[in-house]
Amino acid sequence: MHKIMKPERPVGIIGYGAYIPAYRLPAEAISKLWREGQDRNHLPIREKSVPGPEEDTITMSVEAAQNALRRARIDPQEIGAVWVGSESHPYAVKPSGTVLAQILGIAPAAVSGDFEFACKAGTEAMQAATAFVGSGMGDYALAVGMDTAQGRPGDALEYTAAAGGAAYIMGPGDEALAVLEGSFSFVTDTPDFFRRAYQKYPEHGNRFTGDLAYFYHIRSSVTYLLEGLQLSPKDFTAAVFHQPNVKFPQKIAAELGFSKAQISAGLLSNRIGNTYAGAAVLGLTNILDQAKPGDRILMASFGSGAGSDALSFVVTDKIESARKVAPGTADYLNRRKNIDYATYARWRKKIVMK
Amino acid sequence: MDIPRYWRLREQRYKLQGNVCAECKAYNFPPRPVCLQCKSKNMQPYQFKGNGTIYSYSTVYQAPDAFNKQVPYLVALIDLDEGPRITARLTDILDNKIEIGMPVEMVIRKIYEDGDNGPIQYGYMFRPLLKKKE
Ligand SMILES: [Zn+2]
Numbered sequence: 001m002h003k004i005m006k007p008e009r010p011v012g013i014i015g016y017g018a019y020i021p022a023y024r025l026p027a028e029a030i031s032k033l034w035r036e037g038q039d040r041n042h043l044p045i046r047e048k049s050v051p052g053p054e055e056d057t058i059t060m061s062v063e064a065a066q067n068a069l070r071r072a073r074i075d076p077q078e079i080g081a082v083w084v085g086s087e088s089h090p091y092a093v094k095p096s097g098t099v100l101a102q103i104l105g106i107a108p109a110a111v112s113g114d115f116e117f118a119c120k121a122g123t124e125a126m127q128a129a130t131a132f133v134g135s136g137m138g139d140y141a142l143a144v145g146m147d148t149a150q151g152r153p154g155d156a157l158e159y160t161a162a163a164g165g166a167a168y169i170m171g172p173g174d175e176a177l178a179v180l181e182g183s184f185s186f187v188t189d190t191p192d193f194f195r196r197a198y199q200k201y202p203e204h205g206n207r208f209t210g211d212l213a214y215f216y217h218i219r220s221s222v223t224y225l226l227e228g229l230q231l232s233p234k235d236f237t238a239a240v241f242h243q244p245n246v247k248f249p250q251k252i253a254a255e256l257g258f259s260k261a262q263i264s265a266g267l268l269s270n271r272i273g274n275t276y277a278g279a280a281v282l283g284l285t286n287i288l289d290q291a292k293p294g295d296r297i298l299m300a301s302f303g304s305g306a307g308s309d310a311l312s313f314v315v316t317d318k319i320e321s322a323r324k325v326a327p328g329t330a331d332y333l334n335r336r337k338n339i340d341y342a343t344y345a346r347w348r349k350k351i352v353m354k
Numbered sequence: 355m356d357i358p359r360y361w362r363l364r365e366q367r368y369k370l371q372g373n374v375c376a377e378c379k380a381y382n383f384p385p386r387p388v389c390l391q392c393k394s395k396n397m398q399p400y401q402f403k404g405n406g407t408i409y410s411y412s413t414v415y416q417a418p419d420a421f422n423k424q425v426p427y428l429v430a431l432i433d434l435d436e437g438p439r440i441t442a443r444l445t446d447i448l449d450n451k452i453e454i455g456m457p458v459e460m461v462i463r464k465i466y467e468d469g470d471n472g473p474i475q476y477g478y479m480f481r482p483l484l485k486k487k488e
Contacts, residue, residue, distance in 0.1 A: 022446050053424065054445055054463035058476065062462045090464075090474055099476060103368040103462060327484050335484065337448040353423075 004182045004228030007134020012176025015169035017067025018285040020332035023050040027159045034154040044245035048162035048273025053347045057086045061146045064167035067326035072169040076105040080138030082112040085121025085277045088148045120303025121277040129170040140171045147276035152201040165278025166285045178313040184225035193304030213306045221310035233257040237295035240266025240283030242302035244274045286329040293317040367477030370402035381436040404460030406434040446481040
């Protein structure tokens, strides 16, 4: 048996914030254009979120982090680390965290760097933030999982590649609205999905995406975590799994013994698609929006390449006052405007003009 | 657009950093060394809250070269709650309804990308309130 991870001093979430752009592209619009609607009865999601033309991972991270700061009610200058996990950082070289730290008033006394681990870059940043606070290197750390994912036009990934994410401020356990009980991270070398340098769109290998990648890694991280904490699925109020579509999280949840009721609050993919590094962490904000003190929550991410982080939180009575002071996940889910494929193609720079 | 100028003014673009006259409490954006109202030089830094209302607006179809790929877009004169009237772009107008006097809030957006190799400039735009005031 592998040992689970626990920080030396208690650590938890002291602030959280969601962001989802307002625009939605129905999967049916993609199906109509590329397949004459042939697959319209088995689309992976209903619609996906699309960033506006002036939005990117940095601007979206700013708003999520502002919401997290409102809930944390701390001076931004007290934050000692700014880590953004994404596969769509606007710059190849220049951390998104530098812009974030300046805009949020965290700069200049802080560490800042970008994380990249496909769809689990956000929980990777949360693990690092937990270690930073847990070791006593600092009292507060900001971890963001955010993406503006792109799929090649006509590719299966285009149906779901979406935009959104969440920000978390990790801090001392006694100030937390949800305390981390423990975590487990599982990683192997698996070539299920990757993007080479200078390429705009990723490659994915169908042989690897399901059983050997998503299911194997999440099953492992969750099983080891539950063993280590001596907990079973019935001990949890809610659980959120990485959601590249609707079917995968439902299937892994059932296999591990979680009910439909336990995963309903965290399952957002039918309404916004796969927000990559933002997916699991955004499911968690929606769960926290509805949580009660004493609730236990499981979050399990998956990142291609491949790995999974499983984290268990117990909600405290600080949740009630924190929740109200910033927009909730539902406010962003409900703020929506449909766009057509042509608008989407222009905004996402799929029309090459030179 | 030159990089040093953008860098120098980043606190204004990122945070609506202005100033306020310590004598007569007049607010300024951008910040001014001398108060326009009372000529006092006793000015204190002030970060605007980012809330305001639309005084007037227009759709831009013919833009300077730098913004040419973004047309059509909306520009507005916005009266900040603290007083100053500023020019800014509007974003996320979802129902195509804009009205004079409509409350708006500041958000951070990509203002300008200097080609494929240059820096990306971020700054304020304004949108309709995400949540109606309670
Ligand atoms: Zn004055």
